[in-house]
Amino acid sequence: MLTNHAKLMQFFAVAKEVTGRKKLQKMIYILQKCHVPFEEKYQFHFYGPYSEELTLRMEELCNLGFVAEEKEDKSNYYQYNYKITGDGLAFLNQFALDMPDMEKQVELLQAKSSRFLELVSTMLYFDDLSKTEAAEKIHIVKPKQNYTADEINEAWTFIDSLQKNPSH
Amino acid sequence: MAYKDEQLNEEKVFKDPVHRYVHVKDRVIWDLIATPEFQRLRRIKQLGTTNLTFHGAEHSRFNHSLGVYEIVQRIIYNFQDRPHWNNEERLLCLCAALLHDLGHGPFSHSFEKVFKLDHEHFTQQIILGETFVNKILERVSPGFAQKVSDVIAKTYEDKLVVSLISSQIDADRMDYLQRDAYFTGVSYGHFDMERILRVMRPIDDQVVIKSSGMHAVEDYIMSRYQMYWQVYFHPVTRSAEVILSKILHRAKHLFENNYTFKLEPAHFISFFKEDVDLADYLKLDEAIVSYYFQAWQEEDDPVLQDLCERFMNRRLFKYIEFNPNQQMNEWMELYRLFQDAGIDPEYYLVVDSSSDLPYDFYRPGEEEERLPIHLLMPNNELKELSRHSEIVESISGKKRTDHKLYFPADILHRMSDENPVKKRIFELLYGQGERIKNVD
Incomplete structure (x- = not known):
């Protein structure tokens, strides 16, 4: 029952707190691409890979009281932060879930901005292309973001570091 | 004459219950419809198992794909000669509209979940692989198949083209809401599409709605909301x-x-x-x-x-309302009781969740993913729909979720009344102040 919900709660148990919906979307996508078995389906959207299923599942987790959503006023916009609750942990403890250890990868992802994770997830979305083709594609699909060559190189290095710390 | 410009000697029409007629004049479109990959869509129902609830819902992905194509054709007709619209993209839009659901398989939702498939991935494969569809698209021009694939995958550079087929008010949704309403026989999915088409305007990389058409859009958003909860879920x-x-x-x-x-x-x-x-x-x-x-x-x-x-x-499972947070212990006990009764709970005790988001907004600085519907005001300013419409504002960003517990009541009823396992199962199922729902 609710296995996919439990997988997300396991993620929150590791991540403690995630700041921002966009960051959450990109973190789960990048972990998926690192073979962590999240099953939310992604499509390409405004900010890169986006999962409607994840949005709705988060809403379900919040409605059930398993994850707490906090709306933070950042003066010119609102940011939504997420944490697992006591009820969520209790539910998770009753669940026999076989998930790989993703602690190191989550730590690496937490340290990055949502803009950077948007770039990384977009590059991973086009992982069937060569590095040059992927860079060209990023400029086509995200002209307004103006990603620099340095940022793109940093993203490749970051992807390598994620893959050097595979989930166990 | 180049293949991409070839026209049929005589316009062909498909009689359609939603749009009255679907018109085809381009040779490319006519050839695509005739491919085995497109004809296969006749054998995939648009609404999967919904026909077990609404017996009229036997329509296919073929019907819907033609409908989306027809709507895009009408939008483009209205856009011709308007600033911001590049009519060179016409055939690309029509092909993408026609082929956008090409990769759907039988009972897509269940198949994709159980076998870890993605119909969009197969849409790309059919368009780009060694298929009849690919041969036709590549005859238009080398690389044209890739462009069609990019539009459907939303990674094409011209976002205006993408938004005709994929946005919060697009040809795909406008067709399926009306078509599904027609074939299920419900009255909720209807809205004034002709009015919406007349007030759509291309502006930069998006389609916006003239503010005078706001009420038609409100009707469309409410139709979508009703259809999800009355039909789709x-x-x-x-x-x-x-x-x-x-x-x-x-x-x-x-x-x-x-x-x-x-x-x-x-x-x-x-x-x-x-x-x-x-x-x-x-x-x-x-x-x-x-x-x-x-x-x-x-x-x-x-x-x-x-x-x-x-x-x-159609001997379906019955259901009760279920809250996984408050009823986790009951669920675990039911799971054990089903095992004791020799009824495998992995197959016969199932929690199903549904959620929907009727309209979401994106405002500069906020971090939503969906592009909003913009109204074009008389002074040429753009305003996000929910800031102007009280009706849409009231449901914007509001998500609704619903959990149900499904089980085979007929098997439980056949157990002996003296069996304490049966008694306890019925206490747990009936003891919530609610009767088991019949699905007849």
Whole structure:
């Protein structure tokens, strides 16, 4: 029952707190691409890979009281932060879930901005292309973001570091 | 004359119950419709198992794809000669509209979940692979198939083109809401599409709505809201989906455990192995799936046999409302009781969740993903719809979720009344102040 919900709660148990919906979307996508078995389906959207299923599942987790959503006023916009609750942990403890250890990868992802994770997830979305083709594609699909060559190189290095710390 | 510009000698029309007629004049479109890959869509129902609830819902992905094509054609007709619109993209838009659902398989929702498939991935493969569709698109111009694929995948550079087929007010949704309403016979999905088409304007990289058309858009948003909860998430349809998923899980489980099927499941083997190539995928349609389900009623495995019999004869599971947070302990006890009663809870005790987001907004600085619907005000300013419409504001960003617990009440009723397991199961199911819902 609710296995996919439990997988997300396991993620929150590791991540403690995630700041921002966009960051959450990109973190789960990048972990998926690192073979962590999240099953939310992604499509390409405004900010890169986006999962409607994840949005709705988060809403379900919040409605059930398993994850707490906090709306933070950042003066010119609102940011939504997420944490697992006591009820969520209790539910998770009753669940026999076989998930790989993703602690190191989550730590690496937490340290990055949502803009950077948007770039990384977009590059991973086009992982069937060569590095040059992927860079060209990023400029086509995200002209307004103006990603620099340095940022793109940093993203490749970051992807390598994620893959050097595979989930166990 | 270049193939891309070729016109049929005489315009062809498909009689259509929603748009009255679907008009085809381009040779390319006519040729695409005739391909085996597109004709296959006749054998994939648009609404999967919904016909078990609304008996009229027998329409196919073929009908819907033609409908989306027709709507895009009408939008482009209105856009001609307007600033911001590049008519060179016309054929690309029409092809993408026609082919946007090409990769859907039988009962997509359940198949994708059980066998870890993605219909969009197969849409790309059909368009870019060695297929009749690809040959036609590449005849238009080398690289044209890739462009069509990019539009459908939303990675094409011209976002205006993408938004005709994929946005919060696009041709896809406008067709399926009206078509599904028509074929289910419900009254909720209707809105004034002609009015919306007349007030759509291309501005930079998006389609906006003249503010005078706001009420028609409100009607469209409310139609969508109603259709999701009255039709798409209908609890009886969900009961059929639950059984369908469990049939697929059971058949896969049996295959993995070397069960000898009386009827070799040849069409399913690559699905069971989760190694499906395009040729296998295209061979499986709903007629084939129904054939297996019919045959599997004769299997020796009692679970597969029972589930198929339920699906084919509409002997569905009953349900109760269920809150996984407050009722986790009851669920665990029910799980054990079902095991004690010899009813495998993995197949016969299922929690199903549905959620929807009727309209979401994106405002500069906020971090939503969906592009909003913008109104074009008389002073040429753009305003996000929910800031101007009180009706849309009231449902914007509001998500609704619903959890139900499904189980076979008929099996439980057949147990002896003296059996304490039965008594306890009924206490747990009936003891919530709510009667078990019939799905008849």
